[in-house]
Amino acid sequence: MSYTFPKSVELFARAQRSIAAGVNSGIRKMEAPVPLYFDHGSGSRLFDVDGNEFIDFQIGQGAILYGHAPKGMADAIAKQAHKGTHWAAQSELEIDVAERLQQMIPGAERVRFNNSATEVVLSALRLARAHTGRPLILKFEGHYHGWSDEGLVGYAPPPDKWGTEDDPTRLHPSQGVIPEVLNTFVVARWNDPEHLRQRVKEHHGQIAAIIFEPVLCNTGCMPPVPGMIETIRELCDANGIVMIADETITGFRFGAGCAQKFLGFTPDLTILGKAVGGGVPFAALVGKEKFFAKIISGQVVHAGTLNANPLCLAAAKWCLDQVIALGDTHPAGMIHLGEQLMAGLCQLAQQHEVPVLPQGFGLVFHCTMLKPDVEEGPILNYRDYVHRHDAPRWAHLRRCLLEEGVRAIERGLWFLSLAHTQADIDEALKRAAKAFARHAAEWKAPC
The missing domain is CATH 3.90.1150.10 (Aspartate Aminotransferase, domain 1)
Structure with missing residues (x-):
């Protein structure tokens, strides 16, 4: 029955x-x-x-x-809970987790923690704008980057509001969004390298970052076509654009080095969520040191009362150790x-x-x-x-x-x-x- x-x-x-x-x-x-x-x-x-x-x-x-x-994760969380759940200060655990991420992910020279991938997306986009001094972010139709005013621009518009083939809409699905935010985005079609080239050319010198899901899991589970990732990397290098891989879904699912290692590329910044905490509210921004310079100097604000709280760090450490232990079998x-x-x-x-x-x-x-x-x-x-x-x-x-x-x-x-x-x-x-x-x-x- x-x-x-x-x-x-x-x-x-x-x-x-x-x-x-x-x-x-x-x-x-x-x-x-x-x-x-x-x-x-x-x-x-x-x-x-x-x-x-x-x-x-x-x-x-x-x-x-x-x-x-999983028992090991429950034990790790319980052990930490008896010591304390939150101090709004540092613990050795945050270094332990950061060092594991450096070990696992190509290009993870520096790390910062948040409580959700939505927050990390906002941090990454702020960093990219500060690093380049440019106003625009390029993202792709159907790619999901959290539920914020910035993350959902152009995500899933209805067909009657798609815009043209050459100029996809920057529509946001929610009311109450700051209208000016929409004008800070350029939307391109996924898996069309030549269209992407044209979009970058149209906004030459204005694009701070290209953000994307390496595998478009949020809409139809679409792998990149041959040449797509390579074109993103090429355009970023040639035009001083920050390449941001949103691995909220693909991170650690595709192996210890995430989808970027599985597919053979190295972004400038990577967004990690979901599996990095195994179900606790934990997320991370990792990437090359030079792109963290504005955070290191204090010119870009990155804050959060619950960032790197020891309870979530204990869970994340256990999770990452499981993936490391699997080695090349995963x-x-x-x-x-x-x-x-x-x-x-x-x-x-x-x-x-x-x-x-x-x-x-x-x-x-x-x-x-x-x-x-x-x-x-x-x-x-x-x-x-x-x-x-x-x-x-x-x-x-x-x-x-x-x-x-x-x-x-x-x-x-x-x-x-x-x-x-x-x-x-x-x-x-x-x-x-x-x-x-x-x-x-x-x-x-x-x-």
């Missing part, structure tokens, strides 16, 4: 009487049939308040690289299991005539639900994704999966963790078979 969620329904109704909209992050309200409430997790599994067990491929939006509630294991899961989902899709197209590296991938009569093949940019993805139909399949105990992210993203096993993949596909069969029987396209 498919899962039901009466206790979550009850708690969500109660939450709306105290918490604005009943949730503490707007995206969580997307979950159907109701935003779920969880009691505990263990490894690859999550258990909700109704006693339902899920094989979890949402995995804390990618933060739980090490699985739910991320091959997650890739192998993820590719099996992708292949199994493809087989179920063909069996039940459901037009699902998985795309990605296995360790993180996206399931696009193709609209009728659109072409198959890789999706390379945000506009192509919107043209081809049938979001309402995916939402129905995702709900069927959830009610059979397989949990993926609402927008179609799947994460593997180091806790997932072959048995998890086999069981997930067995459960998914029921979900695909139910979806195929129930789905009716809107009139």
Whole structure:
């Protein structure tokens, strides 16, 4: 029998009487049939308040690289909690974590800590503007860099507000944004090196930084096409632009050296979040020393009462030690299991005539639900994704999966963790078979 969620329904109704909209992050309200409430997790599994067990491929939006509630991490946090959670001062732990990041990541000559990747993005953009004396930031359609006034410019505009092919819109999805912020951005299309060259040329001498997700995980899980990263690096070097890699999702998932080492490039600054703290509020900015000069001199303000608090540092130290210990065996294991899961989902899709197209590296991938009569093949940019993805139909399949105990992210993203096993993949596909069969029987396209 498919899962039901009466206790979550009850708690969500109660939450709306105290918490604005009943949730503490707007995206969580997307979950159907109701935003779920969880009691505990263990490894690859999550258990909700109704006693339902899920094989979890949402995995804390990618933060739980090490699985739910790993004992070593819990012990490290507990040990530190007995010593103190916050001093608004220094501890040896912050040096321990910074030195590990230097060891692991190419170009990580200096480090600063924050509590979220959104904060780190703001720090990186401020540094880039101060370093170059220039006003503009170039970013790409569909790339997500936190929820701030700056981070969401041009993220996911509706088709009727895209702007032209040559000049994509700088629209922000939220009201209440400082209007002038939008004018400090240039938006380019992802995976179009020649278009990028043209955008940089149009704003010659005005661009402080190019910021990007090395693999566009937030929209369709799109790897860079050949020459894309190389073009960014070339343009940054030739024009004195700061190259900023946002590895909030890809950091440590793609190995100890992150996606930059996996793909073979070295940015000037790197944003780290999610897996660096394994589920605690912790993030870092790392990069070449010369780009930290304005922070070192005090000319750029970088502050935060809870920055580098010892509780989160204890968790981060444990997390990084796990990745270091894996050595060159990581991320091959997650890739192998993820590719099996992708292949199994493809087989179920063909069996039940459901037009699902998985795309990605296995360790993180996206399931696009193709609209009728659109072409198959890789999706390379945000506009192509919107043209081809049938979001309402995916939402129905995702709900069927959830009610059979397989949990993926609402927008179609799947994460593997180091806790997932072959048995998890086999069981997930067995459960998914029921979900695909139910979806195929129930789905009716809107009139």
